[in-house]
Amino acid sequence: MTPRMFVFQLLGVLGLIVVLGLNIIIMDWWERKLIGHIHVRPGPMHTGFHGILQPFADMVKMLAKEDVVPTEADKLFFWAGPMIAVVPAFLAMVVLPLAPGFVLADIGHGLFFVFAMQTIMPFGFTLIGWAAHNKWSLVGGLRSAAQLISYEIPMLISALAVVMVAGSARLTDIVDAQATVWYVFKLPVAFALFLVTAVAEMNRTPFDMTEAESELVAGIHTEYAGMKFGLVMMAEYTAMLVGSWMIVLLFLGGWNLWPLPPSPLWVVLKVYLLQSFIVWLRGTYPRLRMDRIMELSWKYLIPAALANLLAVGVLVIVFKGF
């Protein structure tokens, strides 16, 4: 690696950290606003123009709060848990491209790298739940483990259909293959499956069993306060960003918006539209029961994803490239 490349990549990593922070600032405000309007109320209005400074007020509040650690808590993992949750989400962003060539590491199996990183996240959430020594946290953490592991399977299988049609697991290749027709039109079943499982992977309502405030107080972040709570929230928002970004790259054409010329702007636009849609889902649907969530995954989504994979495989062989 030449020194110049090293500097470039270092700057890229710093840029990713900035993207992560900006995303949290934007989504924190935007989610409150959207949910507020769904509830027919204006959302934050007091801090700045239409509450635009609310995320900064939140940040100051979190930094100023006392950092409470329960006496019985496992000090090491109480501290490390949020980081184990947030770092993989951040690492997954390393392979996500914004434009052709505009990516930190364009590896040949980028899709699977993202999945591998997402596999670590439930480990972090389970540790958070266990380390706090609180029954609500523990139940939330265990639910998170069960749910995230169950939904990874249909998610990966439905993504495999895309890999088969594109003929590559490199994310830039997958996006380039959608120059005219997006995969959401070619593979609507895979898209629907991926969307549902991605929402479950992000721990968003209707699948937010880790938090489940109506039954588990606040789930895994019951005992967290101050900036550690901020880190847990950061992990959740980053997971949402990574999940939406994946959907945009795999199914919504990435930087292609035919007939307009490809541009990184389309990726940003689509990611935020998708995140708004996920917030909209949160404002609409009630939370599923835990056993129903597991049932949905094992009884319906996994067979459906397998059947879809088989059908797409047959189509790819019969029509040579689909």
Next chain:
Amino acid sequence: MFGEGLVKGLGVTGKRMIGRGVCDMYPYKRRVLPPKSRIFLSMRATPDGMPKCQSCLTCQQTCPDHVIRIERDPEDRKRALSFTVDSGRCTFCGMCEEACPYDALVFTQDFERATFEKGTLTYRLIDAGIATESCVTASAEEQPVHASAEGGRDAG
């Protein structure tokens, strides 16, 4: 069936999301109350601080909840030394206002009188024979309270 309800639900919340809200932006904008709303019991007074109350005790006897307590001047029977209102007991029935033969009592629309303690709900309209600042002077009464929909506590 087949997720029809899911789409329908998204439609309902989507309409709400785009449509107009119903909230009153309270501290910035005040709602124009109906003209006959009875909220804060007050007394009419002349600009030089003399209350219109003639200390006839009609309101005190009319009040079903014993909200009003009047202390009469022993030397001048037409002068009240103090006029105390325990608004924590008031049901805002308006009978005192109706009963007053001198048209001294008046319900204003000032609703920002919330307090943190029960004791501070009791206030005086006349203290030592002089109208307190809770009274309505004749000049202030000419303009209906909160009719401008903005502005601070111009009543009382």
